[in-house]
Amino acid sequence: MERIDAHIDSVAQKYRGLYLTAMAQGLEQLLGQAEANAVSYLHFAETLVEQELQQRNGKRIEQNQRRAGFPVQKSLDDFDYGFQTSISKREVNSLLDFGFIDNRENVVFIGSPGVGKTHLAIGLGFKAIEAGYKVCFTTALALIEALELAELKGELKKKINQLLKFDLLIIDELGYLPMNKQGMHNLFQLINAMYEYRSIILTTNPVGRVLL
Known part of the structure; x- marks a missing residue:
């Protein structure tokens, strides 16, 4: 078990080195979900990438909202x-x-x-x-x-x-x-x-x- 955890940490570190922080953060949890639900390798890869894209999109929106200079937030x-x-x-x-x-x-x-x-x-x-x-x-x-x-x-x-x-x-x-x-x-x-x-x-x- 320790060897597996170390391997996950090693892979996560490589993701961080590529600035894939969301993938690194969610790797262990998504691996657990994939094993529990017996999902395909392709589905797991897609889920991992989607998490990264969602986080990046959220950060982009927050950054552009700050740059916009809105005096208040209105919906x-x-x-x-x-x-x-x-x-x-x-x-x-x-x-x-x-x-x-x-x-x-x-x-x-x-x-x-x-x-x-x-x-x-x-x-x-x-x-x-x-x-x-x-x-x-x-x-x-x-x-x-x-x-x-x-x-x-x-x-x-x-x-x-x-x-x-x-x-x-x-x-x-x-x-x-x-x-x-x-x-x-x-x-x-x-x-x-x-x-x-x-x-x-x-x-x-x-x-x-x-x-x-």
């Missing part, structure tokens, strides 16, 4: 369609195949403060990350300030290129505060660079100026 399942009747669950669910991202299209949520525009935008952002897309969330004010700072440093193109690495950019609260001429120019440069190349979800109020 589409928690959205109250009974309170906000101007949009239906069917309309929102129609976006969940993320064809608008694949087709480089944009989504605009227009409504008064407090109706749930940000909730929907964040909820879609989380779902997009789970589906494998890279997402960045920012308020319009923070974005304009970041672009202005980059422009003052002579790094506006660099900043725009950084944002273009994301498949989806969520810009929240556009039009809530006035924008100066330089801010509008910098934002236009970003929108122009993203046009038909990346997708945007934009939230704005009814009197905000939508640039898309």
Whole structure:
């Protein structure tokens, strides 16, 4: 028995050397299950690989959620369609195949403060990350300030290129505060660079100026 345990530890160590940590961690348990259920070698190999893939996918999602910069966690399942009747669950669910991202299209949520525009935008952002897309969330004010700072440093193109690495950019609260001429120019440069190349979800109020 000690020899078998030592052999399992040796194999697990080799997996770790190949950065297959989930396979290394689950090896002994999965071996026991395989022996108890008399599964085939192919089924055992598949189960072992699936465990590794699941862990890596989970880590990728967690990492991309952190990078997205969401201010809070919002779920589409928690959205109250009974309170906000101007949009239906069917309309929102129609976006969940993320064809608008694949087709480089944009989504605009227009409504008064407090109706749930940000909730929907964040909820879609989380779902997009789970589906494998890279997402960045920012308020319009923070974005304009970041672009202005980059422009003052002579790094506006660099900043725009950084944002273009994301498949989806969520810009929240556009039009809530006035924008100066330089801010509008910098934002236009970003929108122009993203046009038909990346997708945007934009939230704005009814009197905000939508640039898309």
